[in-house]
Amino acid sequence: MTVELYxxxxxxxxxxxxxxxxLEKGVPFVEHELSGRNFDHLRPEYLKVNPRxxxxxxxxxxxxxxxxMAINEYIDESFEGPPLRPADLRERWRMRxxxxxAENDLGRALMMINWNRVVPNFMGGRSMEEVEKVLETVPDxxxxxxxxxxxxxxTPPEAIEESHRRTRAGVQKLEAACRERPYxxxxxxxxxDIDCFNFCGFMAxxxxxxxxxxxxxxxxxxxxxxxxxxxxxxxxSRTPRMQPPAGAGTGGAVEASAxxxxxxxx
Amino acid sequence: MTVELYxxxxxxxxxxxxxxxxLEKGVPFVEHELSGRNFDHLRPEYLKVNPRxxxxxxxxxxxxxxxxMAINEYIDESFEGPPLRPADLRERWRMRxxxxxAENDLGRALMMINWNRVVPNFMGGRSMEEVEKVLETVPDxxxxxxxxxxxxxxTPPEAIEESHRRTRAGVQKLEAACRERPYxxxxxxxxxDIDCFNFCGFMAxxxxxxxxxxxxxxxxxxxxxxxxxxxxxxxxSRTPRMQPPAGAGTGGAVEASAxxxxxxxx
Numbered sequence: 034m035t036v037e038l039y040x041x042x043x044x045x046x047x048x049x050x051x052x053x054x055x056l057e058k059g060v061p062f063v064e065h066e067l068s069g070r071n072f073d074h075l076r077p078e079y080l081k082v083n084p085r086x087x088x089x090x091x092x093x094x095x096x097x098x099x100x101x102m103a104i105n106e107y108i109d110e111s112f113e114g115p116p117l118r119p120a121d122l123r124e125r126w127r128m129r130x131x132x133x134x135a136e137n138d139l140g141r142a143l144m145m146i147n148w149n150r151v152v153p154n155f156m157g158g159r160s161m162e163e164v165e166k167v168l169e170t171v172p173d174x175x176x177x178x179x180x181x182x183x184x185x186x187x188t189p190p191e192a193i194e195e196s197h198r199r200t201r202a203g204v205q206k207l208e209a210a211c212r213e214r215p216y217x218x219x220x221x222x223x224x225x226d227i228d229c230f231n232f233c234g235f236m237a238x239x240x241x242x243x244x245x246x247x248x249x250x251x252x253x254x255x256x257x258x259x260x261x262x263x264x265x266x267x268x269x270s271r272t273p274r275m276q277p278p279a280g281a282g283t284g285g286a287v288e289a290s291a292x293x294x295x296x297x298x299x
Numbered sequence: 300m301t302v303e304l305y306x307x308x309x310x311x312x313x314x315x316x317x318x319x320x321x322l323e324k325g326v327p328f329v330e331h332e333l334s335g336r337n338f339d340h341l342r343p344e345y346l347k348v349n350p351r352x353x354x355x356x357x358x359x360x361x362x363x364x365x366x367x368m369a370i371n372e373y374i375d376e377s378f379e380g381p382p383l384r385p386a387d388l389r390e391r392w393r394m395r396x397x398x399x400x401a402e403n404d405l406g407r408a409l410m411m412i413n414w415n416r417v418v419p420n421f422m423g424g425r426s427m428e429e430v431e432k433v434l435e436t437v438p439d440x441x442x443x444x445x446x447x448x449x450x451x452x453x454t455p456p457e458a459i460e461e462s463h464r465r466t467r468a469g470v471q472k473l474e475a476a477c478r479e480r481p482y483x484x485x486x487x488x489x490x491x492d493i494d495c496f497n498f499c500g501f502m503a504x505x506x507x508x509x510x511x512x513x514x515x516x517x518x519x520x521x522x523x524x525x526x527x528x529x530x531x532x533x534x535x536s537r538t539p540r541m542q543p544p545a546g547a548g549t550g551g552a553v554e555a556s557a558x559x560x561x562x563x564x565x
Contacts, residue, residue: 096389103395111388122377125364129369137403174464198440 124219324380467539
């Protein structure tokens with residue numbers, strides 16, 4: 034039995050959730066780090082593993098699997114180790130609703146904000162023509178377009194503000210859930226916590242004006258509880274922590290107002 | 300044990316896939332038809348069942364569940380009857396990748412095309428002011444915006460053309476999968492077939508220029524095989540069939556060219 038994981042280093046969002054699930058289950062795996070900055074995920078040798086040109090991808094006994102949420106259910110069903118899906122079927126249903134929300138809604142909003150900040154730093158010494166040439170090879174049309182818009186800094190401001198709106202709504206949703214029950218799906222730690230921790234965990238660091246001990250105490254407590262898990266500590270020891278780039282914040286007028294409020298409280 | 304299902308009649312996409320799953324499993328259920336045209340899903344009594352104001356919703360022993368993909372996994376795990384998820388875990392992974400694609404990508408594209416055609420007929424005798432007043436009560440911001448744009452016929456043409464592009468790509472993807480294996484997940488009929496049949500089945504009827512026996516024979520065979528299932532026949536006997544509205548087609552220049560080709564072959 035061999036498991037190989039191809040993932041973006043430093044670990045974030047999609048790569049992080051599969052990486053953490055393997056650690057939580059205690060599944061040994063061979064690591065293949067990819068650098069987004071070097072476009073490793075678009076190299077022919079990687080496209081042989083995952084023709085979609087996205088990370089993470091997991092190869093189990095020679096069979097390649099992709100898409101984080103589907104991989105994580107597969108891991109929980111295939112390997113021994115602590116179950117990461119609630120035994121109670123209603124809680125399991127709630128877990129899936131959270132995983133889907135984390136991926137489709139909140140995760141996309143955060144990635145969009147993040148790409149638009151970080152991707153321009155990936156230019157390195159390249160000209161825009163060179164970058165465009167590489168991006169032409171991105172198999173997924175949507176991905177190709179959003180990366181190109183981010184490199185050219187042409188994402189419409191309304192689209193970025195919309196992502197900030199979704200992020201703010203997501204923090205509120207997380208706070209409400211954490212007030213109601215110990216973990217997002219219910220009584221036990223599950224793939225929903227793994228997803229949201231990886232997708233949203235950095236909001237507390239990058240966007241302290243919307244996620245902090247005063248405004249969202251239950252979500253902050255949940256985040257600390259998850260951070261204390263041995264698998265999370267192990268993951269953190271293996272990956273450089275991403276630093277908030279200049280200009281981090283929730284954007285626009287709301288950001289300015291929230292910052293002012295936070296400062297007034299401090 | 301009681302199961303109640305709230306669904307849009309006539310059945311399509313999201314409502315259809317849960318309805319069909321219950322029939323396939325042989326689960327008896329109490330039916331609550333909602334009319335989108337009458338905004339039944341926004342009435343206070345329904346919002347008590349599903350505060351999101353969306354259909355379908357399923358109430359099992361007093362507990363409300365929503366989101367089609369998560370409901371369907373719940374049904375398969377909770378009730379006896381033929382399993383609708385493959386026993387082979389790799390096939391089960393593939394099932395989830397298909398369900399997610401059907402919902403997030405192809406399903407959204409089809410719904411967008413459909414809304415923009417059908418929703419204006421929902422005006423009835425109402426003024427736009429009355430409609431706007433009702434739509435203000437739609438809990439989900441995205442849903443509210445896209446319905447309003449559809450009512451006002453203000454969805455940008457590029458967005459509609461983008462949905463047509465996704466639909467065309469989806470038919471090709473379906474054809475490729477149906478050439479490779481008997482069912483979408485693998486060797487057995489699964490929730491992936493149920494989803495795609497409900498999400499895409501009507502393409503063959505509404506968009507014959509992109510899905511037909513000449514261009515996509517394997518997908519057409521798969522569609523006939525699924526149509527022959529007793530549960531599908533039962534579902535069809537219980538719901539009026541939606542008729543393609545005037546102007547059905549894949550849109551724009553591509554549509555005209557495909558239609559011409561189809562006619563040339565006929």
